[in-house]
Amino acid sequence: MREVLPHEADWSIHYGEEIIRFAVRRQPQRHRGSIAIHVEPPGRVVVDAPHDASRPTVLAAVRKRARWVHEHLASFRRRHLHVLPREYVSGEAVMYLGRRYRLKVIPADVAEASVKLCGNRLEVRSTDPAPAMVRAAMEAWYRARARAVFAKGIDDMLAMLRWKPAAPPMRLQAMKIQWGSCSPAGRLTLNPWLVKAPRDCIDYVILHELCHLKEHNHSARFFRLMDRYMPTWRQRKARLDELAEVILNQ
Numbered sequence: 001m002r003e004v005l006p007h008e009a010d011w012s013i014h015y016g017e018e019i020i021r022f023a024v025r026r027q028p029q030r031h032r033g034s035i036a037i038h039v040e041p042p043g044r045v046v047v048d049a050p051h052d053a054s055r056p057t058v059l060a061a062v063r064k065r066a067r068w069v070h071e072h073l074a075s076f077r078r079r080h081l082h083v084l085p086r087e088y089v090s091g092e093a094v095m096y097l098g099r100r101y102r103l104k105v106i107p108a109d110v111a112e113a114s115v116k117l118c119g120n121r122l123e124v125r126s127t128d129p130a131p132a133m134v135r136a137a138m139e140a141w142y143r144a145r146a147r148a149v150f151a152k153g154i155d156d157m158l159a160m161l162r163w164k165p166a167a168p169p170m171r172l173q174a175m176k177i178q179w180g181s182c183s184p185a186g187r188l189t190l191n192p193w194l195v196k197a198p199r200d201c202i203d204y205v206i207l208h209e210l211c212h213l214k215e216h217n218h219s220a221r222f223f224r225l226m227d228r229y230m231p232t233w234r235q236r237k238a239r240l241d242e243l244a245e246v247i248l249n250q
């Protein structure tokens with residue numbers, strides 16, 4: 001008999017900045033101490049455990065294989081990305097701050113390619129409308145927007161925090177599976193593609209990284225800070241998780 005017990009539905013471990021969620025199937029016929037981990041497409045992690053395996057035992061078993069699980073999840077994600085290559089041509093849907101826009105590529109006699117939001121369109125003007133040029137222009141635009149939106153978000157959030165951290169240095173780095181990180185020295189790294197997500201989700205990532213200035217780990221104290229300053233962070237995170245594939249499809 002296989003079942004997922006409702007009270008055990010919320011299983012997860014941390015691997016770097018990633019939270020790996022999984023389901024546990026209790027199998028009374030399994031050998032004591034034998035725990036099997038499966039990663040199924042499109043990215044579901046299932047753990048088969050004996051009926052009497054304790055929560056710490058199951059968590060330890062998954063942590064031990066966290067790298068393997070992470071690599072499997074990343075490879076599913078890459079395969080998925082492969083299926084839907086972006087073409088950088090007119091008509092394609094693009095995202096910015098959680099809204100969908102239509103890409104319009106306009107051949108124009110301009111010194112430098114330009115990108116502009118106009119109604120529900122993202123207009124790219126370039127002498128050369130080749131996809132590689134459009135892509136480069138869009139990436140530069142996303143980075144510039146990301147820098148401005150994140151800087152404002154960090155300022156707003158800092159003003160709210162009671163322990164008043166100094167403004168941390170911030171840099172952008174495109175990443176495939178991570179939205180941000182905070183170095184031990186207190187430097188924030190944020191993924192420029194995050195600017196495609198709704199502001200609610202961006203603020204969630206910013207608060208997460210700012211809380212690391214006080215708690216450099218994912219301890220209970222860290223999550224208490226998150227709860228205090230953003231009681232809705234779990235919903236925001238869930239929304240961002242759902243958007244991840246679309247947003248990271250570059």
Ligand SMILES: [Zn+2]
Nearest residue numbers: 017208212218
């Ligand atoms: Zn973190």
